[in-house]
Amino acid sequence: MNDDDVRAKVVAIIRSIAPEVEEGELTSSRPLRDQVDLDSMDWLKVIIGVHEKLHVDIPEADYGKLRTLDDWVAYLRAKLA
Amino acid sequence: MIEVKLPAMGAEMEEGKLLEWKVKPGDGVKRGDIIAIVDTTKAAVDVESWDEGRVHELLVPVGDTVPVGTVIATLLAPGEAAPAPRAKPAAPAPAAKPTPAPPSPARKAVSPAARARAKELAVDVEKIAGSGPQGAVTVEDVERAAQGAKPADRAAEMRRAIGAAMSRSKREIPHYYLAETIPMARAVEWLAAENAKRPVTERLLMGVVQLKAVARALAKAPELNGFWRDGAFVASQAIHIGVAISIREGGLIAPAIHDVDRKDLGQLMRDLSDVVSRARAGSLRSSEMSDPTITVTNLGESGVEAVHGVIYPPQVALVGFGRLSSRPWVDEGNVRAMPLVTATLAADHRVSDGIRGARFLAELRERLQHPEEL
Numbered sequence: 115m116n117d118d119d120v121r122a123k124v125v126a127i128i129r130s131i132a133p134e135v136e137e138g139e140l141t142s143s144r145p146l147r148d149q150v151d152l153d154s155m156d157w158l159k160v161i162i163g164v165h166e167k168l169h170v171d172i173p174e175a176d177y178g179k180l181r182t183l184d185d186w187v188a189y190l191r192a193k194l195a
Numbered sequence: 196m197i198e199v200k201l202p203a204m205g206a207e208m209e210e211g212k213l214l215e216w217k218v219k220p221g222d223g224v225k226r227g228d229i230i231a232i233v234d235t236t237k238a239a240v241d242v243e244s245w246d247e248g249r250v251h252e253l254l255v256p257v258g259d260t261v262p263v264g265t266v267i268a269t270l271l272a273p274g275e276a277a278p279a280p281r282a283k284p285a286a287p288a289p290a291a292k293p294t295p296a297p298p299s300p301a302r303k304a305v306s307p308a309a310r311a312r313a314k315e316l317a318v319d320v321e322k323i324a325g326s327g328p329q330g331a332v333t334v335e336d337v338e339r340a341a342q343g344a345k346p347a348d349r350a351a352e353m354r355r356a357i358g359a360a361m362s363r364s365k366r367e368i369p370h371y372y373l374a375e376t377i378p379m380a381r382a383v384e385w386l387a388a389e390n391a392k393r394p395v396t397e398r399l400l401m402g403v404v405q406l407k408a409v410a411r412a413l414a415k416a417p418e419l420n421g422f423w424r425d426g427a428f429v430a431s432q433a434i435h436i437g438v439a440i441s442i443r444e445g446g447l448i449a450p451a452i453h454d455v456d457r458k459d460l461g462q463l464m465r466d467l468s469d470v471v472s473r474a475r476a477g478s479l480r481s482s483e484m485s486d487p488t489i490t491v492t493n494l495g496e497s498g499v500e501a502v503h504g505v506i507y508p509p510q511v512a513l514v515g516f517g518r519l520s521s522r523p524w525v526d527e528g529n530v531r532a533m534p535l536v537t538a539t540l541a542a543d544h545r546v547s548d549g550i551r552g553a554r555f556l557a558e559l560r561e562r563l564q565h566p567e568e569l
Contacts (some may be wrong), residue, residue, distance in 0.1 A: 134443055151443070153496045154400050155471055165395040174390050174398070 115194060117187050120168075124186045127163035131156050142183040170194065196278065197246045197270040199230065203263045204484035205360065208235050212260040213267065217241075222250045229480070230268065236356040237448055238474070242481040248272050258322050304331035316341040353446035361505050368423075368511075369544040372503050375556040377563055379519055379534040385566040401519060402493050403463045405536075407569040408562040409491055409514050410434045410455035416555035418547040419512035419540075420488045428511060428546040437487025437507065438467065440474045448474050449490050449507060450483035460569060495519055501537040511543035512552075514559075 115123075121142065129135050132150050140149055152160070161172050170193045172180070180186055201211050211233040218230045229241040230250075248270035255267045271277060305313070305320045309332050313320045316337060323340045325332035364370075382404055390398045413420045413434055421430040434456045437449035450473075452458075452466045473479055489510055494502045495518035502515030517537040524533035538559055542552045562569065 132443070154402065155468065158398060158400060159468075161398075162396055171395050174387060 117191065120187050120190050120194070121183060123167060124160075124164070124183065124190070127160055127167060128152075130163065131159045140183055142187075145181045146183060146186075147181075164190070168194065196251065196275065197248050197272055198266045199242075199244060199246075199268040199270060201233065201261055201263050201265045201267050202242065202481045202485050204233075204235050204240050204481050205237060205356070208237075208263055208356075210260050210262045211235050211240075213255045213257055214239055215257060216253055218250045218253075218268075220250050220252060224248060224250060224270065227482075233481075235484075236352045237446070237484075238353075238477045238479055240479050240481055240484055242267075244270070246270060246272070248275070251277060258324070306331060306333055309334045309337050313337045350442075350445045353442070353448075357447060360507060364505050364508050368506050368508065370506060370541050371544050371549055371552065372539065372541050373549060373552045373556055374501055374537055374539045375560055377536050377538055377560045378524060379536050379563065382563050382566045383519075383534045397461060397464070399460050399464050400467075402516075403460055403467055404566055404569060405493065405516055405538075405563070406436055406438070406452070406455055406467070406491055407458075407460060407463060408559055408566075409489075410436060411562045411569065412555055412558040413489065414456065415558045416547070416551055418551055419542055419555055421511060421546075422488070422509040423511055423543060423545065424509055431488040433488065435486050435488045437490035437510070438470065439490060439492035440471055443475060448479070449487060449492075450474055450479050451487035453482075453486075489514065491516070495536065501539050503539055504541045506541055506543060511546045513541045515539040515541070 125135075125140060128140070128146070128150060129137075132152065135150055140146070146152065157177070161177075164170055164172060168190060170190055172189075176189070179189055204211070213231060214234050215232040216230070217232065218224060218228075224230060224244045225247050226243075226245060228244050230244050231242045232239055233242050234240075251269040251271045253268050255261055255265065261267065304325060310320060312334050313323075313332075318337050318341045320332050320337065323332050323336050326336055379401075382401065386399060386401060386404060393399070417430050418428065420434055421428060423429075433454055435451040435453045436455045437451050439447055439449045441447055450470050452463065452470060455463060458466065470479070470483065487507070487510060490504070490507050490513045492502055492504055492513065493516045495516055499517050501517040504513040504515045506513045515538070517539070519534055519536045521532045522535045523530050524535060526533070538556060540552045540556055
Protein backbone atom coordinates (compact mmCIF):
# COMPACT_ATOMS: atom_id res chain seq x y z
CA MET A 115 0.00 0.00 0.00
CA ASN A 116 1.46 3.39 -0.93
CA ASP A 117 0.81 6.72 0.79
CA ASP A 118 -2.16 7.55 -1.44
CA ASP A 119 -3.81 4.20 -0.70
CA VAL A 120 -3.40 4.67 3.06
CA ARG A 121 -4.70 8.22 2.84
CA ALA A 122 -7.70 7.12 0.77
CA LYS A 123 -8.55 4.41 3.30
CA VAL A 124 -8.34 6.79 6.25
CA VAL A 125 -10.48 9.37 4.43
CA ALA A 126 -13.05 6.67 3.61
CA ILE A 127 -13.24 5.70 7.29
CA ILE A 128 -13.66 9.34 8.33
CA ARG A 129 -16.35 9.91 5.71
CA SER A 130 -18.27 6.85 6.91
CA ILE A 131 -18.48 8.54 10.33
CA ALA A 132 -18.84 12.16 9.15
CA PRO A 133 -20.87 11.85 5.94
CA GLU A 134 -21.00 15.63 5.50
CA VAL A 135 -17.31 15.60 4.48
CA GLU A 136 -17.03 15.89 0.69
CA GLU A 137 -14.66 13.81 -1.38
CA GLY A 138 -11.36 15.70 -1.74
CA GLU A 139 -12.36 18.32 0.83
CA LEU A 140 -9.74 17.48 3.45
CA THR A 141 -6.35 19.18 3.39
CA SER A 142 -3.59 16.72 4.36
CA SER A 143 -1.47 19.17 6.30
CA ARG A 144 -4.21 20.84 8.38
CA PRO A 145 -5.35 19.44 11.74
CA LEU A 146 -8.27 17.09 11.11
CA ARG A 147 -10.30 18.38 14.04
CA ASP A 148 -10.26 21.85 12.45
CA GLN A 149 -11.78 20.40 9.29
CA VAL A 150 -14.17 17.75 10.56
CA ASP A 151 -16.56 17.84 13.50
CA LEU A 152 -15.31 14.77 15.37
CA ASP A 153 -16.20 14.28 19.02
CA SER A 154 -14.53 11.64 21.20
CA MET A 155 -17.12 9.03 20.21
CA ASP A 156 -16.49 9.75 16.51
CA TRP A 157 -12.74 9.64 17.09
CA LEU A 158 -13.03 6.24 18.76
CA LYS A 159 -15.07 5.04 15.76
CA VAL A 160 -12.24 6.17 13.45
CA ILE A 161 -9.77 4.20 15.61
CA ILE A 162 -12.06 1.15 15.48
CA GLY A 163 -12.43 1.63 11.70
CA VAL A 164 -8.64 1.55 11.30
CA HIS A 165 -8.50 -1.56 13.49
CA GLU A 166 -11.09 -3.29 11.30
CA LYS A 167 -10.02 -2.10 7.84
CA LEU A 168 -6.24 -1.86 8.23
CA HIS A 169 -5.71 -4.20 11.21
CA VAL A 170 -3.67 -1.62 13.08
CA ASP A 171 -4.38 -1.12 16.78
CA ILE A 172 -3.61 2.42 17.88
CA PRO A 173 -2.99 2.81 21.63
CA GLU A 174 -4.61 5.80 23.30
CA ALA A 175 -1.16 7.13 24.15
CA ASP A 176 -0.58 7.65 20.41
CA TYR A 177 -3.76 9.67 19.73
CA GLY A 178 -1.79 12.90 20.16
CA LYS A 179 0.48 11.95 17.24
CA LEU A 180 -2.47 11.85 14.84
CA ARG A 181 -3.36 15.47 14.19
CA THR A 182 -3.32 15.74 10.40
CA LEU A 183 -3.93 13.33 7.56
CA ASP A 184 -0.18 13.50 6.86
CA ASP A 185 0.39 12.32 10.46
CA TRP A 186 -2.03 9.44 9.90
CA VAL A 187 -0.29 8.35 6.72
CA ALA A 188 3.21 8.47 8.28
CA TYR A 189 2.01 6.63 11.39
CA LEU A 190 0.16 3.88 9.54
CA ARG A 191 2.92 3.42 6.95
CA ALA A 192 5.36 2.74 9.78
CA LYS A 193 2.95 0.27 11.42
CA LEU A 194 2.13 -1.48 8.13
CA ALA A 195 5.77 -1.76 7.00
CA MET B 196 -58.12 -6.95 24.27
CA ILE B 197 -54.99 -4.87 24.66
CA GLU B 198 -55.01 -1.38 23.19
CA VAL B 199 -51.74 -0.05 21.81
CA LYS B 200 -51.73 3.74 22.04
CA LEU B 201 -49.45 6.19 20.29
CA PRO B 202 -46.97 7.07 23.05
CA ALA B 203 -45.75 10.61 23.78
CA MET B 204 -42.13 10.49 22.69
CA GLY B 205 -40.91 13.74 24.18
CA ALA B 206 -42.66 16.43 26.19
CA GLU B 207 -43.63 18.54 23.22
CA MET B 208 -45.00 15.75 21.04
CA GLU B 209 -48.70 16.12 20.31
CA GLU B 210 -49.13 13.90 17.27
CA GLY B 211 -47.27 11.46 15.09
CA LYS B 212 -47.47 10.30 11.50
CA LEU B 213 -47.58 6.58 10.93
CA LEU B 214 -44.80 5.79 8.44
CA GLU B 215 -44.77 2.01 8.45
CA TRP B 216 -46.32 -0.98 10.16
CA LYS B 217 -43.78 -3.61 11.20
CA VAL B 218 -46.45 -6.21 12.06
CA LYS B 219 -49.67 -7.47 10.52
CA PRO B 220 -52.83 -8.96 12.02
CA GLY B 221 -52.12 -12.44 13.35
CA ASP B 222 -48.45 -11.78 14.17
CA GLY B 223 -47.26 -12.66 17.66
CA VAL B 224 -45.50 -9.86 19.53
CA LYS B 225 -43.47 -9.76 22.72
CA ARG B 226 -42.85 -6.82 25.01
CA GLY B 227 -40.23 -4.61 23.36
CA ASP B 228 -40.93 -5.78 19.81
CA ILE B 229 -41.10 -2.97 17.28
CA ILE B 230 -44.58 -2.71 15.84
CA ALA B 231 -44.53 0.53 13.85
CA ILE B 232 -42.40 3.46 12.78
CA VAL B 233 -43.84 6.86 13.60
CA ASP B 234 -42.56 10.24 12.49
CA THR B 235 -42.44 12.82 15.27
CA THR B 236 -41.26 16.38 14.84
CA LYS B 237 -37.79 15.25 15.89
CA ALA B 238 -37.17 11.90 14.26
CA ALA B 239 -38.67 8.72 12.93
CA VAL B 240 -39.09 6.54 16.00
CA ASP B 241 -39.65 2.80 16.35
CA VAL B 242 -42.77 2.22 18.46
CA GLU B 243 -42.47 -0.81 20.71
CA SER B 244 -45.15 -3.02 22.18
CA TRP B 245 -45.50 -2.91 25.97
CA ASP B 246 -47.34 -6.22 26.04
CA GLU B 247 -47.21 -9.74 24.77
CA GLY B 248 -49.96 -10.92 22.48
CA ARG B 249 -51.14 -11.44 18.94
CA VAL B 250 -51.88 -8.51 16.62
CA HIS B 251 -55.64 -8.25 16.16
CA GLU B 252 -56.21 -5.06 14.18
CA LEU B 253 -54.12 -2.19 12.84
CA LEU B 254 -56.35 0.85 13.22
CA VAL B 255 -54.34 3.65 11.62
CA PRO B 256 -53.45 3.58 7.93
CA VAL B 257 -49.91 4.36 6.83
CA GLY B 258 -49.54 8.09 6.14
CA ASP B 259 -52.13 9.21 8.72
CA THR B 260 -51.23 11.67 11.45
CA VAL B 261 -52.94 10.98 14.78
CA PRO B 262 -52.80 12.60 18.24
CA VAL B 263 -50.78 11.10 21.08
CA GLY B 264 -52.94 8.61 22.98
CA THR B 265 -54.82 7.38 19.92
CA VAL B 266 -55.34 3.63 19.89
CA ILE B 267 -53.31 2.63 16.84
CA ALA B 268 -53.66 -1.14 17.11
CA THR B 269 -55.21 -3.82 19.23
CA LEU B 270 -53.59 -7.02 20.49
CA LEU B 271 -55.19 -10.17 21.77
CA ALA B 272 -53.72 -11.31 25.06
CA PRO B 273 -52.31 -14.85 24.99
CA GLY B 274 -55.29 -17.21 24.94
CA GLU B 275 -57.84 -14.46 24.18
CA ALA B 276 -60.37 -15.07 21.38
CA ALA B 277 -60.95 -12.47 18.66
CA PRO B 278 -64.08 -10.33 19.25
CA ALA B 279 -66.17 -8.69 16.54
CA PRO B 280 -64.15 -6.17 14.53
CA ARG B 281 -64.35 -2.54 15.65
CA ALA B 282 -65.53 0.14 13.33
CA LYS B 283 -62.97 2.89 13.50
CA PRO B 284 -59.93 4.14 15.40
CA ALA B 285 -60.67 5.48 18.84
CA ALA B 286 -59.00 8.84 19.33
CA PRO B 287 -59.09 10.75 22.63
CA ALA B 288 -62.03 13.13 22.34
CA PRO B 289 -60.57 16.63 22.89
CA ALA B 290 -57.59 16.23 20.61
CA ALA B 291 -59.40 14.16 18.00
CA LYS B 292 -59.13 15.15 14.38
CA PRO B 293 -61.42 14.01 11.61
CA THR B 294 -60.17 10.65 10.42
CA PRO B 295 -59.35 10.85 6.73
CA ALA B 296 -61.12 8.36 4.52
CA PRO B 297 -59.04 5.21 4.11
CA PRO B 298 -57.12 5.13 0.82
CA SER B 299 -59.15 3.63 -1.96
CA PRO B 300 -57.95 0.22 -3.03
CA ALA B 301 -58.41 1.23 -6.67
CA ARG B 302 -55.43 2.58 -8.60
CA LYS B 303 -54.77 6.15 -7.66
CA ALA B 304 -55.49 9.01 -10.05
CA VAL B 305 -52.15 10.62 -10.80
CA SER B 306 -51.55 13.12 -13.57
CA PRO B 307 -48.82 11.99 -16.00
CA ALA B 308 -46.76 15.07 -15.16
CA ALA B 309 -47.07 14.29 -11.45
CA ARG B 310 -46.01 10.68 -12.05
CA ALA B 311 -42.93 11.86 -13.96
CA ARG B 312 -42.05 14.39 -11.24
CA ALA B 313 -42.53 11.74 -8.55
CA LYS B 314 -40.05 9.51 -10.37
CA GLU B 315 -37.52 12.35 -10.52
CA LEU B 316 -37.92 13.10 -6.83
CA ALA B 317 -38.09 9.41 -5.77
CA VAL B 318 -41.48 9.92 -4.14
CA ASP B 319 -44.04 7.09 -3.90
CA VAL B 320 -47.21 8.51 -5.48
CA GLU B 321 -49.33 5.82 -3.85
CA LYS B 322 -48.59 7.38 -0.46
CA ILE B 323 -49.53 10.95 -1.40
CA ALA B 324 -52.94 12.44 -0.69
CA GLY B 325 -54.15 14.10 -3.90
CA SER B 326 -55.64 17.58 -4.01
CA GLY B 327 -56.69 17.59 -7.69
CA PRO B 328 -60.06 16.63 -9.22
CA GLN B 329 -61.43 13.37 -7.71
CA GLY B 330 -58.44 13.33 -5.38
CA ALA B 331 -55.93 13.12 -8.20
CA VAL B 332 -52.30 13.61 -7.27
CA THR B 333 -50.89 16.77 -8.86
CA VAL B 334 -47.33 17.95 -9.47
CA GLU B 335 -47.71 20.32 -6.50
CA ASP B 336 -48.75 17.42 -4.23
CA VAL B 337 -45.63 15.49 -5.28
CA GLU B 338 -43.36 18.44 -4.69
CA ARG B 339 -44.92 19.10 -1.31
CA ALA B 340 -44.40 15.45 -0.33
CA ALA B 341 -40.76 15.54 -1.47
CA GLN B 342 -40.25 18.75 0.48
CA GLY B 343 -41.52 17.04 3.62
CA ALA B 344 -38.68 14.53 3.49
CA LYS B 345 -35.90 17.09 3.24
CA PRO B 346 -33.43 17.39 6.12
CA ALA B 347 -33.67 21.20 6.11
CA ASP B 348 -37.34 20.88 6.95
CA ARG B 349 -36.54 18.35 9.66
CA ALA B 350 -33.99 20.71 11.20
CA ALA B 351 -36.54 23.54 11.28
CA GLU B 352 -39.16 21.28 12.86
CA MET B 353 -36.66 20.03 15.41
CA ARG B 354 -35.74 23.61 16.28
CA ARG B 355 -39.43 24.39 16.85
CA ALA B 356 -39.85 21.28 19.03
CA ILE B 357 -36.80 22.15 21.14
CA GLY B 358 -38.08 25.71 21.41
CA ALA B 359 -41.49 24.52 22.61
CA ALA B 360 -40.05 22.16 25.25
CA MET B 361 -37.47 24.64 26.51
CA SER B 362 -39.98 27.52 26.63
CA ARG B 363 -42.31 25.35 28.66
CA SER B 364 -39.43 24.43 30.95
CA LYS B 365 -38.41 28.04 31.57
CA ARG B 366 -42.04 29.09 32.03
CA GLU B 367 -43.01 26.34 34.47
CA ILE B 368 -39.88 25.11 36.24
CA PRO B 369 -38.23 27.28 38.92
CA HIS B 370 -34.66 26.25 38.15
CA TYR B 371 -31.80 26.54 40.60
CA TYR B 372 -28.19 26.02 39.55
CA LEU B 373 -25.15 24.64 41.34
CA ALA B 374 -21.60 23.96 40.18
CA GLU B 375 -18.75 21.88 41.53
CA THR B 376 -15.16 21.61 40.29
CA ILE B 377 -14.14 17.97 40.41
CA PRO B 378 -10.53 16.73 40.43
CA MET B 379 -10.24 14.05 37.75
CA ALA B 380 -6.65 12.78 38.13
CA ARG B 381 -7.75 9.42 39.49
CA ALA B 382 -10.43 8.93 36.87
CA VAL B 383 -8.05 9.91 34.05
CA GLU B 384 -5.29 7.57 35.27
CA TRP B 385 -7.68 4.73 35.89
CA LEU B 386 -9.30 5.10 32.47
CA ALA B 387 -5.93 5.18 30.66
CA ALA B 388 -4.82 2.00 32.44
CA GLU B 389 -8.19 0.33 31.83
CA ASN B 390 -8.21 1.21 28.12
CA ALA B 391 -4.64 -0.06 27.71
CA LYS B 392 -5.95 -3.47 28.84
CA ARG B 393 -9.01 -3.45 26.63
CA PRO B 394 -9.19 -4.35 22.93
CA VAL B 395 -9.70 -1.35 20.62
CA THR B 396 -13.36 -2.20 20.12
CA GLU B 397 -14.08 -2.18 23.87
CA ARG B 398 -12.36 1.04 24.90
CA LEU B 399 -14.28 3.34 27.22
CA LEU B 400 -14.86 7.07 27.03
CA MET B 401 -14.78 9.39 30.04
CA GLY B 402 -18.39 10.29 29.23
CA VAL B 403 -19.43 6.77 30.22
CA VAL B 404 -17.51 6.96 33.50
CA GLN B 405 -19.31 10.24 34.23
CA LEU B 406 -22.72 8.75 33.36
CA LYS B 407 -22.24 5.86 35.75
CA ALA B 408 -21.01 8.21 38.49
CA VAL B 409 -24.19 10.29 38.05
CA ALA B 410 -26.32 7.16 38.38
CA ARG B 411 -24.46 6.11 41.54
CA ALA B 412 -24.73 9.59 43.06
CA LEU B 413 -28.50 9.69 42.34
CA ALA B 414 -28.95 6.90 44.87
CA LYS B 415 -28.27 9.61 47.48
CA ALA B 416 -30.58 12.18 45.85
CA PRO B 417 -33.78 10.45 44.77
CA GLU B 418 -35.62 13.79 44.45
CA LEU B 419 -33.57 14.57 41.35
CA ASN B 420 -34.63 11.41 39.52
CA GLY B 421 -38.20 11.24 38.27
CA PHE B 422 -41.02 13.36 36.85
CA TRP B 423 -43.22 16.32 37.73
CA ARG B 424 -46.72 15.18 36.83
CA ASP B 425 -50.11 16.70 37.63
CA GLY B 426 -48.70 19.09 40.20
CA ALA B 427 -46.62 16.56 42.13
CA PHE B 428 -43.25 14.84 41.99
CA VAL B 429 -43.19 11.17 41.12
CA ALA B 430 -39.83 9.61 42.00
CA SER B 431 -38.51 6.90 39.72
CA GLN B 432 -36.99 3.71 41.08
CA ALA B 433 -35.25 3.10 37.76
CA ILE B 434 -32.45 5.39 36.61
CA HIS B 435 -32.87 6.04 32.89
CA ILE B 436 -30.44 8.75 31.84
CA GLY B 437 -31.29 10.87 28.81
CA VAL B 438 -28.04 11.62 26.98
CA ALA B 439 -28.04 14.83 24.98
CA ILE B 440 -26.82 13.99 21.46
CA SER B 441 -26.19 16.64 18.85
CA ILE B 442 -27.44 15.85 15.36
CA ARG B 443 -24.97 16.55 12.55
CA GLU B 444 -27.50 18.55 10.53
CA GLY B 445 -28.28 20.65 13.62
CA GLY B 446 -30.50 20.14 16.62
CA LEU B 447 -30.43 17.89 19.61
CA ILE B 448 -32.11 14.79 20.90
CA ALA B 449 -31.86 13.15 24.33
CA PRO B 450 -32.84 9.47 24.25
CA ALA B 451 -32.53 7.36 27.41
CA ILE B 452 -29.95 4.77 28.32
CA HIS B 453 -31.94 2.48 30.57
CA ASP B 454 -30.96 1.26 34.06
CA VAL B 455 -27.59 3.01 34.04
CA ASP B 456 -27.04 2.16 37.73
CA ARG B 457 -27.29 -1.57 37.00
CA LYS B 458 -24.97 -1.80 34.00
CA ASP B 459 -21.19 -2.12 33.95
CA LEU B 460 -19.06 0.39 32.07
CA GLY B 461 -18.51 -1.92 29.09
CA GLN B 462 -22.26 -2.38 28.64
CA LEU B 463 -22.87 1.37 29.05
CA MET B 464 -20.23 2.10 26.41
CA ARG B 465 -21.94 -0.27 23.96
CA ASP B 466 -25.33 1.27 24.78
CA LEU B 467 -24.03 4.82 24.34
CA SER B 468 -22.31 4.04 21.06
CA ASP B 469 -25.46 2.32 19.81
CA VAL B 470 -27.84 5.12 20.83
CA VAL B 471 -25.59 7.82 19.32
CA SER B 472 -25.45 5.95 16.00
CA ARG B 473 -29.19 5.40 15.98
CA ALA B 474 -30.00 8.97 17.00
CA ARG B 475 -27.95 10.23 14.08
CA ALA B 476 -29.44 7.67 11.70
CA GLY B 477 -32.96 8.50 12.92
CA SER B 478 -33.95 5.10 14.31
CA LEU B 479 -34.67 5.56 17.99
CA ARG B 480 -37.22 3.54 19.96
CA SER B 481 -40.34 4.91 21.60
CA SER B 482 -39.29 3.83 25.11
CA GLU B 483 -35.96 5.63 24.75
CA MET B 484 -37.75 8.84 23.83
CA SER B 485 -40.46 8.75 26.46
CA ASP B 486 -38.85 7.67 29.70
CA PRO B 487 -35.58 9.40 30.64
CA THR B 488 -35.75 10.17 34.37
CA ILE B 489 -32.91 12.75 34.27
CA THR B 490 -30.70 14.18 31.52
CA VAL B 491 -26.92 14.45 31.30
CA THR B 492 -25.34 16.82 28.82
CA ASN B 493 -21.65 16.95 28.09
CA LEU B 494 -20.48 20.05 26.27
CA GLY B 495 -16.85 19.75 27.30
CA GLU B 496 -15.81 18.64 23.85
CA SER B 497 -17.03 21.93 22.45
CA GLY B 498 -14.57 23.58 24.79
CA VAL B 499 -16.90 25.20 27.33
CA GLU B 500 -16.00 25.20 30.99
CA ALA B 501 -19.49 24.69 32.39
CA VAL B 502 -23.08 24.08 31.23
CA HIS B 503 -26.04 25.73 32.93
CA GLY B 504 -28.72 23.55 31.43
CA VAL B 505 -32.45 23.81 30.90
CA ILE B 506 -34.40 20.93 32.42
CA TYR B 507 -36.31 18.78 29.95
CA PRO B 508 -39.89 18.49 31.25
CA PRO B 509 -41.39 16.44 32.85
CA GLN B 510 -37.94 15.67 34.31
CA VAL B 511 -36.79 17.64 37.35
CA ALA B 512 -33.01 17.82 36.95
CA LEU B 513 -30.21 18.05 34.43
CA VAL B 514 -26.52 17.39 35.03
CA GLY B 515 -23.93 19.10 32.85
CA PHE B 516 -20.25 18.40 32.36
CA GLY B 517 -17.82 20.93 30.94
CA ARG B 518 -14.35 20.52 29.49
CA LEU B 519 -11.90 18.14 31.12
CA SER B 520 -8.65 20.09 31.22
CA SER B 521 -5.55 20.65 33.27
CA ARG B 522 -5.88 23.70 35.53
CA PRO B 523 -4.21 25.03 38.71
CA TRP B 524 -5.31 23.20 41.86
CA VAL B 525 -4.31 23.72 45.47
CA ASP B 526 -3.46 20.46 47.17
CA GLU B 527 -2.11 20.49 50.77
CA GLY B 528 -0.96 24.07 50.37
CA ASN B 529 0.78 23.56 47.02
CA VAL B 530 -0.46 24.65 43.63
CA ARG B 531 -0.20 21.99 40.99
CA ALA B 532 -1.63 21.19 37.59
CA MET B 533 -4.64 18.89 37.88
CA PRO B 534 -7.16 17.59 35.34
CA LEU B 535 -10.45 19.14 36.41
CA VAL B 536 -14.03 19.09 35.23
CA THR B 537 -16.86 21.41 36.26
CA ALA B 538 -20.05 19.50 36.92
CA THR B 539 -23.27 21.48 37.17
CA LEU B 540 -26.76 20.73 38.31
CA ALA B 541 -29.94 22.44 37.16
CA ALA B 542 -32.78 21.27 39.39
CA ASP B 543 -36.46 21.97 39.96
CA HIS B 544 -37.10 23.97 43.15
CA ARG B 545 -40.63 22.61 43.37
CA VAL B 546 -39.06 19.25 44.17
CA SER B 547 -35.69 19.81 45.82
CA ASP B 548 -33.65 22.48 47.59
CA GLY B 549 -30.09 23.58 47.04
CA ILE B 550 -28.83 21.57 49.97
CA ARG B 551 -30.01 18.32 48.37
CA GLY B 552 -28.50 19.35 45.06
CA ALA B 553 -25.22 20.19 46.82
CA ARG B 554 -25.20 16.76 48.42
CA PHE B 555 -25.70 15.19 45.02
CA LEU B 556 -22.73 17.08 43.52
CA ALA B 557 -20.55 16.19 46.53
CA GLU B 558 -21.49 12.55 46.06
CA LEU B 559 -20.79 12.77 42.31
CA ARG B 560 -17.35 14.15 43.09
CA GLU B 561 -16.74 11.35 45.57
CA ARG B 562 -17.84 8.65 43.10
CA LEU B 563 -15.40 10.03 40.50
CA GLN B 564 -12.53 9.60 43.00
CA HIS B 565 -13.18 5.85 42.97
CA PRO B 566 -13.57 5.00 39.29
CA GLU B 567 -12.64 1.36 39.91
CA GLU B 568 -15.89 0.96 41.89
CA LEU B 569 -18.13 2.23 39.10
